[in-house]
Amino acid sequence: MNDLRHPHPQAMSGEELTALFEQVSNWGRWGPDDERGALNHIGAAEVARAAALVREGRTVSLSRDFPTQPGPENPWPAQHHMVIAGDDPCVPGVDGLEVSTDYIGIAFHGMASSHIDALCHVFAQGRMYNDHPATEVKSTGARRNTIMAARDGIVGRGVLLDVPRALGVAFVDPEHLTTAAELQATEAALGVTVGKGDLLMVRLGRDVRRAAMADQAVPGLDPRVVAWLHERQVAVLGGDGVHDPIPSGVVHRDWAMPIHMLGLAGMGLHLMDNLDLEPLAEVCAELGRWTFQLVAAPLRIAGGTGSPLNPIAIF
Incomplete structure (x- = not known):
């Protein structure tokens, strides 16, 4: 199993990750005081488009039970x-x-609770989204980039990319990082295209693997995927794991969790971790459609670094 002493075959160098951070950074894009980050990709048109996807009147929770x-x-x-x-x-x-x-x-960050990360949750070399210092998060709560940026809820077009289904496997092995090319192949196989303002859910089959294997490894994404998310103007990334593989295959300690660091601190991309995507995948396959309205309502926690979450897909 890969760890900090044995680099993942797809691992990037610190220099490459630094360059990728600069490539995907949205610092200053929506002004120096912006705290919404990629949520700015969701406007009235994107919300209205998502509402038009409700046809069957079916709802599906994407949350795990209270752990x-x-x-x-x-x-x-x-x-x-x-x-x-x-x-x-x-x-x-x-x-x-x-x-x-x-x-x-609940201490909701970690591997057990379905939750959303605020943009103040993870830092990159002492800075968080929009070039604010980590010291803006005090012992009494965060002063910048808190979960209150999503206090009115997150509503938009949800897209499920079911990678194992598209690639013809039961689950993605943690020894392999899912690439942007594989996400594009999944798009083609499912007949869907990820676009501006989408709430992208990526299923890697964590729970299927957990039922079959004794270890606690969790599959993840190649860090280069963040450039693809940036290009597509994705508003939120969700997954059945934590997006970064566990254990990490990164050898450079300045980039211990590159998806979190590039996404949260660089792009301002809110992350939904530890979702249960199995029921959603079943309904999508049954209906033959991989887009839906997605509604997520984080708790209004002043100074909060995130929130427990029960996202609801509506078909």
Whole structure:
């Protein structure tokens, strides 16, 4: 298995990644104070076009269940505790009212929770999107590029690129990084073209592989894919993993997670991690269509570096 001591055969040098960062950077593109990044590719026309895709009236969740069970990919499990339950449902100080209430808490970044990364989540050499310093994220919360940039929700045309289906395999092996050429081949096989303002979901078959294999490796994308996303003016990237392969095949420690660093810090590309794309893939195959309206509503967390997420595809 690849690690920091054994470079992935597709690994790029630090110099190549630096040049790629400069190529895809959107710093200043929408002004010095912009915090929406690639979400600026979604305008009224893109939202209206997505609404026109709703024909069958079917909805599909892209989220995993709230991850309360500890495991190798969930070292800090989410908390779900009952505050008042049916065995003693009386509300203190309110005679006659019987209820049940609960508490939840979650550290949502990582490999277990379906979530969206804000643009302040990952830095590249001490800077975040639009050339703001990492020190703008304080112990009390972020001052720049927070999840509040998406406080009114993200609505647009969702596109699923089901790479294993198009390539005729059960899943993508983590030893191979999915390339832009393979994403284009997937487009051709599925009869869809990714374009401006799209919310692109890339299925690599993580969950199918997990059911068949004992290790915790997760497939990912070739860093050069970010140049393709930049050219196509994609607004959001989602996947069934975290886009970067786990374990990493990158040997240069300045670029430990290049998709995150190039996407979040360079392009201003919000990332949706750890989605469950299996039900979506089934519905897309059944209907023979790979585009749909996608609605995502991050929590309004002032200073937040992201949010748990339950994106909904609407057909």
